[in-house]
Amino acid sequence: MKRRTFVKAIPLGLAGAVFSLNFPSLIAAVAGENHTDWSYDDPESWGELSADYQVCSVGNQQSPIDLQSPVSSELQPIEIVYQDIPLKIINNSHTIQVNSNPGNYIIIDGKKFDLLQFHFHHPSEHKMTGKAYPMEVHFVHKNQEGSLAVLGVFLQEGEENATLKSIWEAMPSHKSEEKLIKGVNISLPQLLPDDATSYRYFGSLTTPPCSEVVQWIVFQNPLEISSQQINQFRQIFPLNARPIQPLNRRFLLSFSE
Numbered sequence: 001m002k003r004r005t006f007v008k009a010i011p012l013g014l015a016g017a018v019f020s021l022n023f024p025s026l027i028a029a030v031a032g033e034n035h036t037d038w039s040y041d042d043p044e045s046w047g048e049l050s051a052d053y054q055v056c057s058v059g060n061q062q063s064p065i066d067l068q069s070p071v072s073s074e075l076q077p078i079e080i081v082y083q084d085i086p087l088k089i090i091n092n093s094h095t096i097q098v099n100s101n102p103g104n105y106i107i108i109d110g111k112k113f114d115l116l117q118f119h120f121h122h123p124s125e126h127k128m129t130g131k132a133y134p135m136e137v138h139f140v141h142k143n144q145e146g147s148l149a150v151l152g153v154f155l156q157e158g159e160e161n162a163t164l165k166s167i168w169e170a171m172p173s174h175k176s177e178e179k180l181i182k183g184v185n186i187s188l189p190q191l192l193p194d195d196a197t198s199y200r201y202f203g204s205l206t207t208p209p210c211s212e213v214v215q216w217i218v219f220q221n222p223l224e225i226s227s228q229q230i231n232q233f234r235q236i237f238p239l240n241a242r243p244i245q246p247l248n249r250r251f252l253l254s255f256s257e
């Protein structure tokens with residue numbers, strides 16, 4: 001099997017970052033285990049569904065946000081080391097998720113964050129100066145302390161996406177256990193834009209329990225996906241995006257090469 005390593009540097013400064021962690025909720029969220037069921041029908045009420053979800057309502061560092069008026073900053077490079085992975089796919093009733101193998105990671109300020117999984121939202125959760133894209137991919141990473149770093153990539157309507165085609169062909173239309181699709185490998189580097197221009201801010205999980213433990217890095221440049229592919233996902237998930245949350249006292253930082 002051809003193994004391909006992809007290294008990309010994105011300046012990212014994270015001095016002084018302190019997280020308050022709620023480990024059981026976080027681990028459950030990362031593992032896709034729900035204590036209390038929730039839905040996208042009424043995201044404003046998530047905080048009332050369970051004591052574990054309160055931060056969804058009362059938190060002040062919530063995600064997603066509108067990416068506008070970023071501040072330039074002295075940012076240090078991060079490294080992304082991605083390669084091919086076998087396709088392990090699950091419909092967890094909130095999204096389509098592809099689980100990663102060990103060996104894919106990013107390095108931020110000398111700290112390694114391992115890729116756990118990536119998944120899809122329709123429409124995009126983040127917006128670009130008020131505009132949503134048809135879809136957004138989230139690559140979820142975790143470090144040894146349990147902090148998360150998520151890379152976000154927008155998908156805009158255009159050419160058929162060959163990498164996503166393999167995933168779409170295996171996509172379960174109803175809630176499922178993880179399925180290993182034999183003989184299918186996904187090239188993770190193909191799912192990132194070439195241009196490292198990106199936004200960064202501190203935020204939260206965009207699903208309950210909305211834990212405020214996430215360093216967000218969202219690429220400015222989208223990848224393409226065909227209208228047919230968007231429609232195919234929409235058949236399964238007509239809307240799985242949380243509404244925009246206020247920035248409050250946070251800074252949105254930008255970087256371009």
Ligand SMILES: [Zn+2]
Nearest residue numbers: 119121138206
């Ligand atoms: Zn997500």
